Every structure is written in C-alpha cells, then in structure tokens.
Amino acid sequence: MPKxxxxxxxxxxxxxICNGEVVMTTGSTSPExxxxxxxxxxxxxxxxxKILDTEGRVDRFMRKYGMGGADSASGAKTAAKADAPAEAEASA
Structure with a gap:
C-alpha cells in the first residue's frame, strides 16, 4: 500500500504549451x-x-581526398582561370 x-x-x-499554443495534453505532476x-x-x-556547412568543411574534405565529381572539376577550372592572367602578364 503506498504511503x-x-x-x-x-x-x-x-x-x-509551445509558443503560447496548447499542442497536446498528457499526464504530469505539473498542470502546464x-x-x-x-x-x-x-x-x-x-x-x-537542412545540412549547414558554414566553414566549407565538406568541400575541403572532398577536394583533399579527390571525391566530388562536379565540384572537383569546377575547382580545377577556377584554378586554371587564376593561372591564366599570370601567364598573360609574363608573355607581355
């Protein structure tokens, strides 16, 4: 027998209650x-x-280990564009 x-x-x-709105009822030791x-x-x-990648960690991992298909190809194109002006200045 309980005391x-x-x-x-x-x-x-x-x-x-969530945001001032009653969302459900349940049994509890407090009324609200x-x-x-x-x-x-x-x-x-x-x-x-949503998956948030605020520091680019996923992209950095993909580049480091050569994974990523389209992303690694676009990274290679960007690197080639960055080298192109330097080569043009050297030949001029």
Whole structure:
C-alpha cells in the first residue's frame, strides 16, 4: 500500500504549451508544461531539415581526398582561370 501524503499531485490532463499554443495534453505532476520545440515544429519531423556547412568543411574534405565529381572539376577550372592572367602578364 503506498504511503499517504508523499506523492506529488497528478494532473491527468496537463497541457503542453509551445509558443503560447496548447499542442497536446498528457499526464504530469505539473498542470502546464512549456516547451520550445516539439515534434510539430522540429525540422527533423517536419521535413525541413537542412545540412549547414558554414566553414566549407565538406568541400575541403572532398577536394583533399579527390571525391566530388562536379565540384572537383569546377575547382580545377577556377584554378586554371587564376593561372591564366599570370601567364598573360609574363608573355607581355
């Protein structure tokens, strides 16, 4: 038999609130639960997830190990364009 007066109050219809809007109800020991992210607005669940490469690490890895097909070809063209003006100045 559980002891009396040691358990917290149980709220079977506790409201989960995100951005001032009730998004669901659940059982909890607090009457309201305020959250910033839930499955309805999280990028993983909504399909709006993006991979951010702010420092170019993926591109640097691809160049370093010779992977990347189109990216490595465009990098070679850029390098050739950079060398072309130097050669033109030397011949002039």
């Amino acid at each position: 009396a007066d040691i358990h917290p109050t149980w709220y079977p219809d506790a409201k989960v 639960i305020h959250v910033d992210v839930w499955s309805g607005n999280h990028p993983f669940y909504t399909g709006t997830q």
